[in-house]
Amino acid sequence: MAAVHAQGAIFLEELGPQPYTFRVAPRPAVFLDRDGTLTEEVGYVNHPRRLRLQPRSASAVRRLNGAGIAVVVVTNQAGIARGYFSEEVLAAVHATLVSQLKDEGAYLDGIYACTHHPTAGEPPYRMVCDCRKPRPGLLLRAAAELGIDLSRSTLVGDRASDLVAGRAAGTRSVLVLTGYGLGEWEYQRDSFPVKPDHVAEDLLDAVEWVLEGRRP
Numbered sequence: 001m002a003a004v005h006a007q008g009a010i011f012l013e014e015l016g017p018q019p020y021t022f023r024v025a026p027r028p029a030v031f032l033d034r035d036g037t038l039t040e041e042v043g044y045v046n047h048p049r050r051l052r053l054q055p056r057s058a059s060a061v062r063r064l065n066g067a068g069i070a071v072v073v074v075t076n077q078a079g080i081a082r083g084y085f086s087e088e089v090l091a092a093v094h095a096t097l098v099s100q101l102k103d104e105g106a107y108l109d110g111i112y113a114c115t116h117h118p119t120a121g122e123p124p125y126r127m128v129c130d131c132r133k134p135r136p137g138l139l140l141r142a143a144a145e146l147g148i149d150l151s152r153s154t155l156v157g158d159r160a161s162d163l164v165a166g167r168a169a170g171t172r173s174v175l176v177l178t179g180y181g182l183g184e185w186e187y188q189r190d191s192f193p194v195k196p197d198h199v200a201e202d203l204l205d206a207v208e209w210v211l212e213g214r215r216p
C-alpha cells in the first residue's frame, strides 16, 4: 500500500515533454512545406548556401511560436533518392534553416523529410513509401511523436500534392501563391484533387488566416 510513495516524487521533467504533452494537451500544429512555402523554390537545394528563407517566413513562424502552435516542416527530398545529395547535406541544409530562423527569434518544433522516390535511384531510397507527399506519412509520424491534434491543424503548401497530404491526414489546408503556387492555382486549379480551404499570398498571410480562425 505504501509502495506508491516508496520511490519518492516523480517529477514531470524526468518524463520529458512528449508524454506529458501527448496525454494531457495534444496541441494544434501548422505543417509547412519547405521549398516554395517556407523557403524560396530554387530547385534542388544541394548546398546550404542555396537555402533562402522567403522574406516574411521568419515573422510567420514567430507568430505561431507565440500562439503556442507547433510548427513542423514536412518536405519531399527525392534529391537523395536520385543521388543528387546525401543525407549529411540535407542535415546541413536543415541546420542552416534552423539557424537562420533562430537569428530572427523563430523556431521549428520538427522537420520531417521523405528521402524516397518510387522509381528513381537505388534502394533503400528507391521505394514506394508512405511518407512522400501526397501521402500523409510525414504528418502522421509528426503527430504521433510530437503530440499533435490533426483535427485542429493546418497544412500550408505551394502544390496540389501538399493539399492532398493534408486532407489525408485530417488537417485543413492553405495554398500559398509563392513557389509553384501561383502557377498551380492559375492554370491547374480545375484539376486539383483537393481544394484548398484558403488561398494566401504567402506564408505570413496563411498564418494570419489560421490565427484569425482559432477558437479561444
Ligand SMILES: [Mg+2]
Pocket: 033, 034, 035, 036, 037, 157, 158, 159, 179
Ligand atoms: Mg513546395
Ligand SMILES: [Zn+2]
Pocket: 114, 115, 116, 129, 130, 131, 132
Ligand atoms: Zn518517403
